[in-house]
Amino acid sequence: MPLDFLYHKIKNTLKKIDMRLERAKYGYIDKLPKNINYFEGGLYDAIYESSCKWPHNIAIEYFESQITYKELIKKINKVSASLKAIGAEKGDRITICMPNTPESVYALYAVNEIGAVANMVHPLSSEKEIEDYLNQSESKIMFCVDIAYPKVEAIIKNTNIEKIIVVSPTRSMNLVVRLVYKLTKGRKNHIKKGQYVMTWDQLLSKANKFIGNPHARVNPEDDAIIMYSGGTTGKPKGIILSNLNFNAQALGAKYLVPELFKTEHSFMAFLPNFHAFGFGCCIHMPLYFGARTFLIPQFNPKKFKQYITRYKVNILVGVPTVFDYLTKIKFKKDDLKNVKYVVSGGDMISMASKEKINDFLKKHGSKAIIENGYGLTEASGGFIFSPRNVAKDPDAIGYPLPDNEVIIMDLNTKKEALLGEDGEILVRGLSVMKEYLNKPKETEEAFITIGNKKFLRTGDVGYIDERGVVHFRTRIKRIIISNGYNIYPANIEDVTMKSKLIKNCAVVGLEDKLRGEKVVVFAELEENAPERNARKELATIYRKYLAKYEIPREIHFLDELPKTKLGKVDFKALKEL
Numbered sequence: 001m002p003l004d005f006l007y008h009k010i011k012n013t014l015k016k017i018d019m020r021l022e023r024a025k026y027g028y029i030d031k032l033p034k035n036i037n038y039f040e041g042g043l044y045d046a047i048y049e050s051s052c053k054w055p056h057n058i059a060i061e062y063f064e065s066q067i068t069y070k071e072l073i074k075k076i077n078k079v080s081a082s083l084k085a086i087g088a089e090k091g092d093r094i095t096i097c098m099p100n101t102p103e104s105v106y107a108l109y110a111v112n113e114i115g116a117v118a119n120m121v122h123p124l125s126s127e128k129e130i131e132d133y134l135n136q137s138e139s140k141i142m143f144c145v146d147i148a149y150p151k152v153e154a155i156i157k158n159t160n161i162e163k164i165i166v167v168s169p170t171r172s173m174n175l176v177v178r179l180v181y182k183l184t185k186g187r188k189n190h191i192k193k194g195q196y197v198m199t200w201d202q203l204l205s206k207a208n209k210f211i212g213n214p215h216a217r218v219n220p221e222d223d224a225i226i227m228y229s230g231g232t233t234g235k236p237k238g239i240i241l242s243n244l245n246f247n248a249q250a251l252g253a254k255y256l257v258p259e260l261f262k263t264e265h266s267f268m269a270f271l272p273n274f275h276a277f278g279f280g281c282c283i284h285m286p287l288y289f290g291a292r293t294f295l296i297p298q299f300n301p302k303k304f305k306q307y308i309t310r311y312k313v314n315i316l317v318g319v320p321t322v323f324d325y326l327t328k329i330k331f332k333k334d335d336l337k338n339v340k341y342v343v344s345g346g347d348m349i350s351m352a353s354k355e356k357i358n359d360f361l362k363k364h365g366s367k368a369i370i371e372n373g374y375g376l377t378e379a380s381g382g383f384i385f386s387p388r389n390v391a392k393d394p395d396a397i398g399y400p401l402p403d404n405e406v407i408i409m410d411l412n413t414k415k416e417a418l419l420g421e422d423g424e425i426l427v428r429g430l431s432v433m434k435e436y437l438n439k440p441k442e443t444e445e446a447f448i449t450i451g452n453k454k455f456l457r458t459g460d461v462g463y464i465d466e467r468g469v470v471h472f473r474t475r476i477k478r479i480i481i482s483n484g485y486n487i488y489p490a491n492i493e494d495v496t497m498k499s500k501l502i503k504n505c506a507v508v509g510l511e512d513k514l515r516g517e518k519v520v521v522f523a524e525l526e527e528n529a530p531e532r533n534a535r536k537e538l539a540t541i542y543r544k545y546l547a548k549y550e551i552p553r554e555i556h557f558l559d560e561l562p563k564t565k566l567g568k569v570d571f572k573a574l575k576e577l
Contacts, residue, residue, distance in 0.1 A: 036255070036402055038430070039247040042218040043225075044113040046247050047287045048073055054263055054290035061266070061294045061311060062102050065172045069290070075102075078207045079110035080214035085206035086141070086163055090115030090216045093137040093226065095161075097121040097130065097152070098145045099297035100269050102172045103200055105283065107143045107165075108273065112224055112243070115216030119226045119238070120274035123148040124565055129236065131155040136238050136437055137226055145169055149191055156196075166191055167200045169297045220244035226437055227276050229377035238437030241276070245380040248430035249280050250288040252401035257371070257385050260315060260341050263290040268313045270296035270322070276381025277345050281317050281373065299567075305329050312338045316368075319346040319567045323370065324353060324504060327360040337365035345373035345382060347568045348472060348490055351394050352497030372397045374472065375431070376458055378446065379404075383431035384470055395471045395490070397462070404429030406470055408463055409450060416450055417463070422473055425462045426455035461488070478571065480509030480517050485549045487519060492552065495545045496521055499537050501529040506561055506569045507552070518553040522574050524561060531557055 039046050050059075051069035060067040067075070088094060094111045096118050098104035111118045119137040121130060123145050130151055134142070140162045144152050149166050156164070191197065218224075224243040228236045254261045267286045271278030286293045294311050304326065307313065316323075316339060323344060339361065349370065358369045374397040375382035384406065386398030400406045407416050408423040417423040426448065433456070435443040447454050461473040473488050480487040489507035496505045504524040509517035525534055535555060542551045562573040 036251065038220065038244065038251055040220055041247075042112050042115075042220075042222070042243045043246060043284065044076065044109045044215075045218070046250070047109060047284075050287060050290050057263060057290050058292045059287060060102055060105060061292055062172050064174050065102070067102060069287075072105075072287075075106045076109045076113060077214070078204055079106045080113045081207040081210040082203045082205075083110060083114055083116075083141070084212075084214045085210040086203070088114055088116055088141055092116040092141070093119045093139050095119040095121055095134060095137060095139040095142040095144075096273075097123050097125075097148055098143055098167060098273070099123060099169055100273055100278075100283075100295040101145075101167070101169045101297050102295065103167045104143070104273055105295070108225075108279075110214075112218070113216070114214050115218050115222070117223045117226060117240075120279075121228070122272070122274050122565060125151075127151045127155050131158050132236070133228060133238070134159040134161060141165075143167060146191065162196055164197050165200060165203045166197060171200060218243060220247065221434075223434065225279070227274060227279075227377050237439055237442060239276075239377050240434045240437055241380055242434055245431060245433070246280050246284050247288070248403065249380050249382065249401060250285045252403065252430070253281075253285060253382075253385060254289065255402055256399060257387055259388075260343075261285065261289040261291065265314045265340070266292045266294060266312060267315045267317065268296065268307060268311075269293045269317075270299045270307075271318060271346070275346075276377045277317075277373065277375060278381070280381045281343070281345070286315075301325050305331065305335070308339065309335050314338055314340045315343070316341070317343045317345070317373070320344055320349040320353060321347075321504075321563065321567045321569075323349070323357050327357055331364045333363075334365035336361055339366040339368050341371065342366075342368045343371050343373050343385070345375065350490070350494040350497045352494060354392075374398065374470070376460075378433045378456055379427055379431045379458070380433070383427055383429070386469075390467075390469050393469065393471075394494075395462075395473065396469050397472045398470060399468060400427065400429070400470065401431060404431050405453075405455075406464065407450065407455065409448070409455075411461075411476075414448070414450070419466055420463055422461055422463050424476060425458045425460045425470065425472075426450070427458060428453060428455045432456045478508075480507075480519055482509070482512070482515045482517050482519065483549055484516075485547075487550050489519075492519060492521065492546065492550060495541060496523065496538065498541050498545070499534065501526055501534040501537060503527075504561055506571065506574060508571055508574050510554075510575065512553070519550065520554045520556070521552045522556050522558055522561060522577070524559070525557055 051073045055070040058066050059069045059072045094116050096107050108118050121133045142161050143165045146166050146168045221242050221244050223240050225241045226238045269282035271282050273279045354370045361368050371391045372386040373382045374384040383404050384398050384400050390396045406427050409426050410417045410423045459476050462471050474490045478489050492507045502523050503526045506522050510520050512518035562570040564570045
């Protein structure tokens with residue numbers, strides 16, 4: 001047995017023993033087995049096992065195309081052999097700059113199969129951002145969607161890239177869709193053929209030139225994926241996540257919310273693969289359990305109804321803005337009957353919005369209610385989920401996944417807070433990242449030691465109740481300090497949404513010479529709602545539900561709140577308005 005494998009085995013066993021001692025803190029943990037045997041292998045190995053159990057189940061659906069688990073593994077194996085044929089090696093970092101398409105899934109798992117690391121990049125990133133991500137990861141091979149290629153071409157000379165595989169998102173679609181795409185978007189992309197540029201089919205033609213088995217043996221704690229996040233400084237950093245991070249997340253979710261993971265379920269994957277929540281919960285989890293994932297390369301609100309009804313989607317995992325949009329679509333009475341579970345993450349959702357969405361689901365035939373997921377890229381995208389029995393609790397985000405410990409740190413004393421007291425949410429365990437790429441100082445600053453235990457700082461404020469349920473208050477950065485009082489924007493947003501004239505809102509703190517900061521509300525009005533009436537109603541609501549120091553000093557109405565690339569409210573942009 002190789003020494004490195006033995007080392008990782010012993011280290012992982014000690015970690016399990018340590019985390020097991022923490023389980024007794026929370027009531028729901030009593031229902032878990034004393035020993036959870038996590039998958040000992042890579043991401044590819046996990047879905048290969050799925051293909052052995054459910055070879056004829058549909059793994060991926062992409063519009064009119066369906067790929068079984070058996071076919072999925074064959075396609076991944078061919079990409080793996082092709083990568084080896086063009087010089088890819090174990091430990092290489094290979095960039096994938098693609099939306100949710102079958103080819104992006106094949107590429108990601110093929111990279112994992114050969115023991116390389118998938119460097120995930122948003123195709124809408126700027127030229128400079130793409131250049132930075134390529135250089136941070138020291139990638140020599142890149143998968144690139146055709147619409148992003150012009151940006152890559154402009155900066156390629158400043159990187160170490162030797163091979164670019166350019167892929168159209170329509171490759172796995174039918175002929176008619178391909179032609180439409182080529183006439184509208186594809187024709188605008190002039191791909192210069194050269195020694196370092198090849199198409200997907202040209203890559204696959206290399207497979208026969210590789211002699212041997214492309215599969216590499218990997219340890220659970222080996223690097224698997226690099227994803228990028230603003231972290232605590234706002235400057236994008238590469239976050240290194242392991243095979244164990246995502247495999248443990250999948251199995252842990254099975255124990256915490258078992259009703260979601262059945263082989264007959266269909267997930268809709270419109271959260272992108274370069275987003276930890278999107279890959280972990282919408283792609284890897286369903287594939288881990290033999291379910292089906294319907295890939296959406298670009299979310300189109302106008303086709304949302306068609307996606308849900310035509311493809312009989314059972315599980316919707318998304319951000320609050322998507323579910324808010326759902327309520328504006330005209331569905332027939334039973335159009336949502338196949339929707340069994342709805343999980344919201346990536347941003348907080350107010351109780352008023354929850355109730356609105358839950359009522360809408362019920363009126364259109366679904367028994368689902370909004371259930372929360374909470375996490376951050378540094379913790380594999382999702383490490384807290386709310387089982388149905390706590391989903392309706394105000395600001396509750398749920399329980400941590402098994403073998404993850406969550407504590408609350410008092411913001412002043414830097415010690416563990418008491419139950420019910422607010423503080424920063426800290427986490428340690430199987431979900432936590434390995435490190436920031438090439439940034440040891442930032443990695444060190446991301447963690448804090450309390451009671452001889454090392455915890456990841458989330459930058460979020462919350463508390464834990466007597467049941468062990470974690471509740472979210474706000475981002476530390478979003479706390480508004482006015483006249484010495486700590487004000488939580490999420491609370492004011494929740495109160496603002498009590499008005500039936502308000503469609504959406506966001507609260508920020510702006511500089512104020514008298515108070516330090518003042519509370520400012522930005523809101524979208526419901527259709528045809530008079531601004532004057534809305535102001536009058538909000539004044540009444542604020543007086544009833546808020547302390548005097550919490551009442552907003554300004555209210556601004558916008559046609560639409562600014563959003564980030566991932567569909568979250570852009571608070572930075574609001575402060576600059």
